[in-house]
Amino acid sequence: MSDDIFITAERIEGADDGPLAGRTVAVKDNISTAGVRTTCGSKMLEDYVPPYDATVVERLKEAGATIVGKANMDEFGMGTTTETSHFGATDNPAAPGHVPGGSSGGSAAAVAAGEADLALGSDTGGSVRCPAAFCGVVGIKPTYGLVSRYGLVAYGNSLEQIGPFGETVADAAELLDVIAGSDDRDATTRQAPRASDGRTGDARETRETPLEAEENYADAATGDVDGLSIGVPTELLEGADEGVVETFWDAIADLEDRGAEYHQVSLPSVEHAVEAYYVIAMSEASSNLARFDGVRYGQSGGYDGNWNETFAKAREEGFGDEVKRRILLGTYALSAGYHDKYYKKAQDARAWVKQDFDEALAEADVLASPTMPVPPFELGESLDDPLQLYLADANTVPVNLADLPAISVPAGETDGLPVGLQLIGPAFGERRLIRAASALA
């Protein structure tokens, strides 16, 4: 194993037979594997061995996949570069000397380096799509509720979904087929509404014919984009790196050559998506990470002094900078006197973003943007200024706020560095995204 792709390299054999028999999968280290250490990239959980499997891991095993290791990640999923991992930074196999993106950087790197055929990551604000773009592979962020989060160590649970990586769209879709579906251990999972089911009352969902809504995700990877209508949100191109924008338009031209057409759309709400995302994610993190007390599990703060003192000591020693920063800012945003100023306004912004996407998707089959506004940073380049790093998530976080599905697919390169194209679809419109993206990879 090279380049710190895996935190723990261990083979977990699946069933003898199944749709993923003979395929290897890397699993992000915040997804629980029974009997195999799951650290979340944190010193806090350095020795934590889950007593049970996440639902997605159970499904991988049943499908015959072989898990080859627990992939490196930003600590607790907090980062855009995989450099906040307690276990060291992962190098980018597609662009050595650069970051693989985050927070699922190890998962994307595993696929890019050929260490695994497929991988699972988690995407709270772009953590599957960003490393897919930076490593030149495909990553899917599913509709909120399509994939069970049971056994995923929570960070921002109203935003995050487990998502697949593959070298091609068809590969990633095949893994999505295995992990998607409702789970009685995660009450936020939902059945995709059936197109023939009038109850949904939602015009955008009736665009899928009943036949389309029943086929496998992998079968949707036909590459057929004839007649596809693509909306390009102007706001998601503003401020992006010039080489990234050029590569993006080349990919759109490629889709046009195959019969797609594009038009510009405007999403005024996305100007506030990054603020809203970070307020909500940090607030949820401050609550979710309260369980790490060094008593039931985690780094112990020792046994001198009272509970609060040893709890605070365990957390000082166990958490890295970015995790502390987000817990503190989340605590601040939820504290008396500030709740209405930050958290409530962030929820308003979230509703506004959803509304904007609904309107744009009423006029287009999919929306397209560069996945990341910049090419991969050099290792060590970006760590000093957290705010600048948060701004790099501008194109991915609106999708999580709106609970929608999106895919990042390789679009080409700028100065030898991978550029990803992001396609965004309506809720449960994964097949449409897979069909469109498969025209490119």
Place this chain on the structure above:
Amino acid sequence: MSDDAVSPEEVRHVAELARVDLDDEEVDRFTGQFADILEYFETLDEVPAVDRDAELANVMRPDEERTSLDSEDALRNAPETEDGYFKGPNVS
């Protein structure tokens, strides 16, 4: 910088609420960073009030006994246990 930028005392206070000890160097660093980040978050003031029409549905399951982790498994990751219980510091 906004009028109510955070002071080192406020950072210490929030850290206490969040039960995270910070050393002096961390307090200094976070004070500067929080001023920038919170100033940026304040642009949320420009967001209009939006009607939320989420169709929410309660998801219930039957209230039936189900198997759970046995106590040995549940205790396996605890730094210290005693007689089948988690052992923690004094509460006060």
